[in-house]
Amino acid sequence: MQEQTDNCIYNTVAGLPPTTASIFATHVKTLMKPMPNAVDDLMHAAVGIAGEAGELLDAVKKQWVYNKPLDMVNMVEELGDLEFYMEALRQNLGLSREVILLQNIEKLKHRYPDGYSDAAAQARADKA
Numbered sequence: 001m002q003e004q005t006d007n008c009i010y011n012t013v014a015g016l017p018p019t020t021a022s023i024f025a026t027h028v029k030t031l032m033k034p035m036p037n038a039v040d041d042l043m044h045a046a047v048g049i050a051g052e053a054g055e056l057l058d059a060v061k062k063q064w065v066y067n068k069p070l071d072m073v074n075m076v077e078e079l080g081d082l083e084f085y086m087e088a089l090r091q092n093l094g095l096s097r098e099v100i101l102l103q104n105i106e107k108l109k110h111r112y113p114d115g116y117s118d119a120a121a122q123a124r125a126d127k128a
C-alpha cells in the first residue's frame, strides 16, 4: 500500500489531481469500519463482497424468474456496494486495482490466446 498523503491514498505524486479511483479509495478508507484485528478486517471485506454479490444476483433473479424489468437504479447501487468492499479488500491486502486488473488480463491472455472458446476454458492453459 502506498503512503497516504492529504486526502488521497493513491496519488502520492505532488501536483497530480485526484482520480476517481483515488477519491473512491479515500472514501472507502474513511468509511470502512475498523475491526479489532487484521483477520476480522479481511473477513469483513470478504463477507461484504459475498453479501453484495448476493444482492446483485437477487436483482438479476427478479428479471430472470419473475419477468420484471431489470431495476437499473438497484443494479448501479449494488455494483457500487460491491466496489466498496472490493476496494476495502484490496486496501487490506495492500493491492491496487490496477495490479489486479493487469494480472487478470495476463492470465486470460494465456488462457484464451485466440479468444474465448469452450475448449480453451476447459483446458485452462494458465493453470497447466
Ligand SMILES: [Mg+2]
Pocket (backbone or CB within 6 Å): 052, 055, 077, 078, 081
Ligand atoms: Mg447493497
